[in-house]
Amino acid sequence: MRILIVEDEHKIANAIKRGLEQETFAVDVCYDADSGRDSALSGDYDVVILDRMLPGEIEGLDICRAMREENIHTPVLMLTAKDKIGDRVTGLNAGADDYLIKPFAFEELLARIHALLRRPQDAQQTTLTYHDLTLDPTSFEVKRGDLRIELSSKEFALLEYMIRNPERVLTKDTIITHVWDYDADVLPNTVEVYMGYLRNKIDKPFRSTTYIQTARGFGYKLEEKK
Helix, strand or coil, X not given: CEEEEECCCHHHHHHHHHHHHHCCCEXXXXXXXXXXXXXXXXCCCCEEEEECCCCCCCCHHHHHHHHHHCCCCCCEEEEECCCCHHHHHXXXXXXXXXXXXXXXXXXXXXXXXXXXXXXXXCCCCCCEEECCEEEECCCCEEEECCEEECCCHHHHHHHHHHHCCCCCCEEHHHHHHHHCCCCCXXXXXXXXXXXXXXXXXXXXXXXXXXXXXXXXXXEEEEEEEC
């Protein structure tokens, strides 16, 4: 899953980026309001983390409002040093989905991100399921039936994106956008290679049913085929 961080304090932004990348997220960072606004409005992100106070003519609230005015419904987590109730209400009324006061523990930030990602599904459900395939974003455990499957961090991120979008054709460009950073060195056949890795672990040991399907000329999709 892909996350945008808009935070002018480089130390904080880079620390969050490193932590989220260790949790298998693809992360892009903007250090000023103008580039942050452009990325938030043009990029395809699963969560946007916005610092409220940014240098320049606009701030995090303005970026959030601009997203909602453009009907961009990506979950927004607002970061701020302002801890008064009125400030939090203002942020939520601007379209933010959650609010986190600085300083904060990374574990709480991560938990809030996972909560935002769960919202389209059952809010009580932490494990993602497709038939007998299950994936837990918090424990990084993947199973097919009772068999536990070991995946690399990038394989896990790829499968998580697919299981959140079942039976939908995902183009290579769309997959790259959500699973790899903008500055990642992604070769044309990178997606094919990782799809091959997933097939070897998810499908080949289970000959009766496959899940990773190729939509020739278009991309890939997660779909049960017996």
